[in-house]
Amino acid sequence: KQWYQRRVAITAGEKLDFYVDYLKFQVEHGFYDVDANLNILKLYQFSPGLITRDSPDIVQKILIKALMQLPKPDYVLCRAQLSQDLIDDPVIKKIDAVATLLETCQFAELWTSVTQDEIFAMKGFKESVREFVIHVIKLSYKNIERDFLVQMLGPLSGEEEFEVILRVNSWVLEGDSVFIGHKEEMVESKEIVEKMSIDVVQPLLAIR
Numbered sequence: 756k757q758w759y760q761r762r763v764a765i766t767a768g769e770k771l772d773f774y775v776d777y778l779k780f781q782v783e784h785g786f787y788d789v790d791a792n793l794n795i796l797k798l799y800q801f802s803p804g805l806i807t808r809d810s811p812d813i814v815q816k817i818l819i820k821a822l823m824q825l826p827k828p829d830y831v832l833c834r835a836q837l838s839q840d841l842i843d844d845p846v847i848k849k850i851d852a853v854a855t856l857l858e859t860c861q862f863a864e865l866w867t868s869v870t871q872d873e874i875f876a877m878k879g880f881k882e883s884v885r886e887f888v889i890h891v892i893k894l895s896y897k898n899i900e901r902d903f904l905v906q907m908l909g910p911l912s913g914e915e916e917f918e919v920i921l922r923v924n925s926w927v928l929e930g931d932s933v934f935i936g937h938k939e940e941m942v943e944s945k946e947i948v949e950k951m952s953i954d955v956v957q958p959l960l961a962i963r
Contacts, residue, residue: 771795774798778813796833818850821833898932908920
């Protein structure tokens with residue numbers, strides 16, 4: 756039994772090393788694999804002996820990568836695997852705070868937070884956040900003031916980047932406001948089919 760327990764521990768450690776190396780690859784190359792990252796968190800959850808001083812840094816990277824996938828629920832899935840000790844980590848609390856700003860659409864405060872902290876300097880983070888902001892704008896606005904839109908989009912390199920965003924999303928600048936589009940166009944029609952049991956239908960047929 757002791758040999759078996761030792762073998763399982765070694766195997767879990769080897770798996771963790773593999774997944775952590777894979778996470779580093781994701782961060783460096785802008786790649787993402789939620790299943791692999793969840794495996795790291797589950798290894799920490801079910802094999803607490805694998806948790807080291809480096810673990811919070813690893814978890815931070817996983818959470819930031821998950822946050823970049825909004826509106827998908829990856830962040831919630833990943834955070835649900837964490838122990839209380841990891842949740843109480845000061846940096847993870849910062850990431851939680853940014854997640855709350857994103858989910859509650861407080862974008863002006865969000866950009867202030869992420870531009871002041873190096874943990875959010877991960878490759879592709881700001882671009883992914885901006886894509887989520889654009890997603891929310893499309894669902895929420897028909898017209899929006901230009902200055903307010905710029906504030907929501909966060910730091911831009913200049914007027915040219917703003918014009919690219921307008922063009923890519925088919926938004927039209929009209930004076931001091933931007934025409935986003937008809938929200939109805941974002942709503943997909945869905946056919947609803949109601950089924951009734953034969954016991955309900957029979958009395959109706961009998962009336963005829």
